[in-house]
Amino acid sequence: MxxxxxxxxxxxxxxxxxxxxxxxxxxxxxxxxxxxxxxxxxxxxxxxxxxxxxxxxxxxxxxxxxxxxxxxxxxGVASSMMYDIRDLCEPAMAALAKQTEDTIYLVVRSGFDAVCMHCHEGSFPIKTLVLDVGSRRPLGIGAGGLAILSAVPLEEQAHIIERIAPSLDRYRNLTVEDLAAACAQAREARMAVIRNRLNLGVSAVGLPLRNAAGQPVAALSVAAMSQRVTTRRIPMLADQLRAAVAQAETALRWAGV
Structure with missing residues (x-):
């Protein structure tokens, strides 16, 4: 060339x-x-x-x-094989789990799905293990997937929602309108918050991870009992997540991901 x-x-x-x-x-x-x-x-x-x-x-x-x-x-595939995103994000996830005492998840985008790649448990006695490593579900369903979906360009977001629409009713009868509204709210708030959508009594806060090109390719989220994710605590969790995301994105850039 x-x-x-x-x-x-x-x-x-x-x-x-x-x-x-x-x-x-x-x-x-x-x-x-x-x-x-x-x-x-x-x-x-x-x-x-x-x-x-x-x-x-x-x-x-x-x-x-x-x-x-x-x-x-x-x-991109060759790069992902050279650098394991789990290893690159582990230090940030460990620090975040120690800070929050809650469960930290790393999900990555795979087409129209979010795939759980890694989980780090905090020290709080009651665990919220709502995702298995390797499991996948449509973008926008969990806090991490919603963080990714809300960060993509609006035209692409609409296309994704259209493609996953047939599977939404499996998640507490979630509708296309519900998901579009959740994306708009997450974009405005600069964070994704999920309450009791997948598991009653469990809430989560998520933020997207961007690669060197600025694409939202993954997300970190904090999941806990809903009683712990209070209106007063959410801004603090978001600040802690932003610090962890910044640390993880720096690691990704250094690795060329």
Whole structure:
């Protein structure tokens, strides 16, 4: 790929990849990409053409929109095999469990689902083990999945909710409208709060984890008995979560994830 560092083309290519990474499955038109990158149309088009040639970007001839290409996915898979996100997040999770004394969960996005990757128990005598490592459920159902879903672009969010709609009634008759409202509330509050949705008497607070491209690829959450997740305590849990998320995201960036 002819992207010279001297001419700045490599930096432009990385910038456009980051923009495409935040665009979701539908992608973006050339005009939108050029505007976000603050580049002239011919320059953006030239770099995009190079990215398409190298399979880092994909161009839909019908919609004339660009999105991430298959090589970007393949590189992401290779990176995930080199760096175990559980190991990278473990120090932050351990510190958070010690602070809160509650159960800390790490979930990662897998398509339209949130998969539990790791769990760290706190010292509080009554445990809230509501997720098994390796289990999966639709995005938006638990606090971690809701944190991820509320952080994706609105157009992609609507598409995800549409795709998972048939399975929502299994979760206490949750509706599409309920989930969309929960996403809006989480986005406004900058945190996801779940009360008694999956297990009576259990509440949780979650925040998204973003990769180097700014995509919400995972989430950390604190789960506890509902009596412990009081209106007064939620802001403190959110602050503790933000510190843990910042620590985990730093570890991810250092590892190149």
């Amino acid at each position: 002819d992207m010279t560092v001297e001419g700045g083309s490599l930096k432009r290519g990385v910038l456009l990849l980051k923009i495409l990474a935040s665009a979701g499955m539908r992608g973006l038109a050339l005009t939108e990409i050029a505007a976000r990158a603050a580049l002239p149309h011919p320059s953006a088009h030239r770099v995009l053409r190079q990215l398409v040639q190298e399979r880092l970007a994909d161009h839909d001839g019908e919609t004339r929109r660009y999105r991430l290409g298959p090589l970007a996915f393949e590189l």
